Amino acid sequence: MDTHLYGIKSRYYLQSLCACLLLLCAHISSAQESCAEMLLKANTLYEQGRLNEAIELANPCILSGTTTDKWQAYRLLAMAYLANDQRKEARTVTESMMELNPLYKPSPLKDPPELIKMIHSVVVIPKFSVGLAFNTGFNYTYPVVKGVYNLLDYTKQYQAERDFLGELSLGYFLGKNISIHTGLTVSSNTFSIRFTHPWGNTVIKEKLNYLTVPAYARYMFFYGRRLRPFVEAGVSGSYLLSSSSDFTTSTDTSQQVLKGLDSRSRHNVYNYGISLGAGLSCKAGNGSVLLALYYGRNFANITKTGERYNSISLRDNYLYIDDDITINNFSIMVGYTFYMNYRVIRNTKNQ
Amino acid sequence: MKPLYAHRLLYIFILCLWHFAARAQQISSSCNESLYKANRLYEQGHFQEAVNLLEPCVRNISPDIRFEAYRLLAICYINLNEPGKAENAAEMLLLHKPSYKEFPYVDPVELNKMLSNYTIRNLADVGIKVGCNISSVRLWQYQSATNSSSSFYPKAGFEAGLTLNYHFLPHVSVAAEALYAGLSYGQQSDDVNGWKMHYHEGLNYFSFPLLLKYDFDMQKKFSASIEAGMQWQMLSRSQSNLRFDNPATGEGLETAMNYYDSRTAQVYGLVAGIQLRKQLSSGIFGMGIRYAYGLKNIVDPEKRYDDPEFISYWRYLYSDISLNTFCISLTYQLPLKYTVNRKQARLR
Numbered sequence: 025m026d027t028h029l030y031g032i033k034s035r036y037y038l039q040s041l042c043a044c045l046l047l048l049c050a051h052i053s054s055a056q057e058s059c060a061e062m063l064l065k066a067n068t069l070y071e072q073g074r075l076n077e078a079i080e081l082a083n084p085c086i087l088s089g090t091t092t093d094k095w096q097a098y099r100l101l102a103m104a105y106l107a108n109d110q111r112k113e114a115r116t117v118t119e120s121m122m123e124l125n126p127l128y129k130p131s132p133l134k135d136p137p138e139l140i141k142m143i144h145s146v147v148v149i150p151k152f153s154v155g156l157a158f159n160t161g162f163n164y165t166y167p168v169v170k171g172v173y174n175l176l177d178y179t180k181q182y183q184a185e186r187d188f189l190g191e192l193s194l195g196y197f198l199g200k201n202i203s204i205h206t207g208l209t210v211s212s213n214t215f216s217i218r219f220t221h222p223w224g225n226t227v228i229k230e231k232l233n234y235l236t237v238p239a240y241a242r243y244m245f246f247y248g249r250r251l252r253p254f255v256e257a258g259v260s261g262s263y264l265l266s267s268s269s270d271f272t273t274s275t276d277t278s279q280q281v282l283k284g285l286d287s288r289s290r291h292n293v294y295n296y297g298i299s300l301g302a303g304l305s306c307k308a309g310n311g312s313v314l315l316a317l318y319y320g321r322n323f324a325n326i327t328k329t330g331e332r333y334n335s336i337s338l339r340d341n342y343l344y345i346d347d348d349i350t351i352n353n354f355s356i357m358v359g360y361t362f363y364m365n366y367r368v369i370r371n372t373k374n375q
Numbered sequence: 376m377k378p379l380y381a382h383r384l385l386y387i388f389i390l391c392l393w394h395f396a397a398r399a400q401q402i403s404s405s406c407n408e409s410l411y412k413a414n415r416l417y418e419q420g421h422f423q424e425a426v427n428l429l430e431p432c433v434r435n436i437s438p439d440i441r442f443e444a445y446r447l448l449a450i451c452y453i454n455l456n457e458p459g460k461a462e463n464a465a466e467m468l469l470l471h472k473p474s475y476k477e478f479p480y481v482d483p484v485e486l487n488k489m490l491s492n493y494t495i496r497n498l499a500d501v502g503i504k505v506g507c508n509i510s511s512v513r514l515w516q517y518q519s520a521t522n523s524s525s526s527f528y529p530k531a532g533f534e535a536g537l538t539l540n541y542h543f544l545p546h547v548s549v550a551a552e553a554l555y556a557g558l559s560y561g562q563q564s565d566d567v568n569g570w571k572m573h574y575h576e577g578l579n580y581f582s583f584p585l586l587l588k589y590d591f592d593m594q595k596k597f598s599a600s601i602e603a604g605m606q607w608q609m610l611s612r613s614q615s616n617l618r619f620d621n622p623a624t625g626e627g628l629e630t631a632m633n634y635y636d637s638r639t640a641q642v643y644g645l646v647a648g649i650q651l652r653k654q655l656s657s658g659i660f661g662m663g664i665r666y667a668y669g670l671k672n673i674v675d676p677e678k679r680y681d682d683p684e685f686i687s688y689w690r691y692l693y694s695d696i697s698l699n700t701f702c703i704s705l706t707y708q709l710p711l712k713y714t715v716n717r718k719q720a721r722l723r
Binding site for chain 2 (some may be wrong): 156
C-alpha cells in the first residue's frame, strides 16, 4: 500500500516538475520574443516622438540575455535620451553601447547627428595589443671592453657591426596615452675584433644570438591623432641562444679560415640591461604601424672568465683569448601593432 | 628620339591612371549620395524609386557603407513583395558586414526573419605563426671512426612563418604553411681515445606543411582542431661544431664544419597535431602542438668519406639519421573571406 502511494506521489512530483519546466521554457522564449518586439515598438514610439514611452519600453531590454538585444536597446535609449535632452543618461548608455561593440562606426543614414557626435566623444582605447616588429641590418652592437687579456703584445681593435632583430610584443593600455609591454625579442648581435701579431693579421667576427624578455612602458602623445610620437623606457633580461665566431688569420703566404665555430661555451648565457626608445606610430587598419629608434645598454660581462684559457685551438692556431666585454645596442625598427580588443573609458564626472 | 618617345608614353599612362582614379572617386562619391537619396525615398514609401536609384550604383558605394545599401535594398524588395531579390540583397548585406546579425539596427521583422535563415562561416584565413621545437634523432645507421659508442640528444630550435587556411566544409579545412625552421641535435661520446666528444648540428629548413584539419565547436568562443598531413622541407643552411674535451686538464680542441653539401637538400615527413583557439577581436588566437616524423635520411651517405684528411685528424664520421620534431606554436589568424549559407530553401 505504502509502495503504491509512494509511486503515485513520485509520478505527481515528476508531472509537476515537467509542467514547471515547460512553463519556464515558454516564459524564457516569450521573454526573448517580447524583447525583440518591445524594441520594435519602442523604435516606432521614438519615431513618433513619444520619447518617454520609448525609453520605458526599451529599458528592460538592457538586462536581457542576448548581446544583440542589449546593444539595440542601448542605441535606442541613447537616441531617445538625446532627443529628450537628457545628456548625462545619453552618455552613460552610449558608453555601454560602445562597450558591447567598441568598433562600431556610426551610420550617417541610421544614426542621428547628435548620436554620432556622442559616439565620437566616447573614449575607446585598445586593451591588449600584439605587435610584430623587426629590422634587417639596423641592429648595431657596440662592444665595451672592461678588461684586456692578450697572449702576446698586441692591441685588439673592436668594431660595431650590424645585424637583425625581431620582436613579438604584448601590450596592455593603462590609459589614453600610457601602455606597458612585454614580449620576446630575438636579436643577432655582431661585432668584430682585429689584431696584428708577429705572424700576420687576425680578424674575428663574433655573433651572439639572444632571446630577450623586455618589460617597458610607453608614453604616446596627441591622443586621437593618426600620427602619434612616443617615448619608452624599460628593462630587459636576455638569454644567449647561440653564438658563433668566424676566425680569419692572414699571413704573407697563406690564409686560415674557421667559420661558424660555436662560442657559446666561452660566453655567459644571461645578460640584463636597460633600454630607451622613441618613435612614431601611425594608425592603420585595426592597429598601428611603428617606426622607432632604440638604445639598449647591457651590464653583464659576456665572457665566461673561467673558460678564457681552455680552448687549445684558439690559443695555438689564432693566438686569441677573450677580453671582458659588455655590449650596447642601437637599432631602428619597423613594426605593426594589432589591437586585439578595446575598452571604453567611462566619463566619471558624468556619474 | 627613343627616350623622348618613352617619356611621352609614360606621361600618357600616368594621365590615364590619374583620370581613372579621379573618375572612380567621382562615381563612388555620387553613389554614396544616392544612398542618402534612396533612404529618403524609402522613408516616404517610394520603394521602387529607391530601388531604381540604388541598383545601378550599389557596387560603387564605399565598401565600409555598402552593407547599408544592401540592407535598404532588402527592405525595399520585402515591401515590393519580391522575396527572391530581397534574399539576394540580405545575403550581400551579410557578406559585406558579417557581424551585422550581432549588432543590427532595429529592422523590420521580415528582414530579421530573413537574416535568421543565414549562417555565416569563415571561408579562408591567413595568419602568422611562431613557435619553438625540439628535435630528436632517429638513428638509421651508426658510424664511428674510432669504434666508440655515442648517444644522440635532442636540442631546441625555432620556427616562424605564415599559415593559410581554406575551410571547404563547415568543420573541415585545408591548411598550407610556409615556415622557416631551425632544427638542432647533438651527439656525445664519453671516451674517444681518452677525450670526451661533443658534436652538434644546426639545420635550417624552409618548411612547407600541408594539412587537413577538423574543427570542433566552431560556433563557440573556444574551439579545438586536430590536424594531420605531410611536410616538405628544403635545406637552407647547415652548421656543425665538434669539440673534444680533455677531462683531466679541462682544455679542449674545437672546430666548425659546414656540412651543407653533404646533407639531403630536400626531406619530407608526416605531421600531426592539435590546436586550441579563441576568438580575439576580429581574429583567432591559437596555441598548438605538432609532431613531425621525418621519413628521409637527412645526410647523404655517398659523401661521408669525401674529406679523409678531416676524418683522420678529428676522428669523426657522421651517421645516417632522420629528425622527429615536436613543436609548440602560437598563431594569430585573420579572416580573409566569409561565406553565407542558407538554412532553408530559397524563396522565389
